[in-house]
Amino acid sequence: WLVQILERMVHGQGTSEDVETMLDICDNILGRSFCALGDGATSPITSGIKYFRQEFLDLIAEQPAVPRPEQLAEMTGASA
Numbered sequence: 001w002l003v004q005i006l007e008r009m010v011h012g013q014g015t016s017e018d019v020e021t022m023l024d025i026c027d028n029i030l031g032r033s034f035c036a037l038g039d040g041a042t043s044p045i046t047s048g049i050k051y052f053r054q055e056f057l058d059l060i061a062e063q064p065a066v067p068r069p070e071q072l073a074e075m076t077g078a079s080a
Contacts, residue, residue: 002045014060
C-alpha cells in the first residue's frame with residue numbers, strides 16, 4: 001500500500017492527504033506486524049517524512065510541471 005501511494009505521488013497523482021495516510025499506515029504496521037520486515041518497512045517512510053515533509057508536499061504540488069529526475073526514471077524502468 002505504501003509503495004502504491006508513493007508511485008501515485010511520483011506520477012503526479014498524489015494529494016497532501018497521502019502524506020498523512022502513509023504515516024497512519026506506518027503507525028498501524030509498527031509493532032503490530034507478525035513479520036519483522038513490516039517494522040523495517042516503516043522506518044524509511046516515517047524518517048523521510050519527518051525530515052523531508054516539505055519535499056513530499058512539493059512533489060505533490062509541483063509534479064505536473066517538473067520533469068521526473070533521472071533516478072525515478074531508472075526505478076520505474078522508464079527511459080529518461
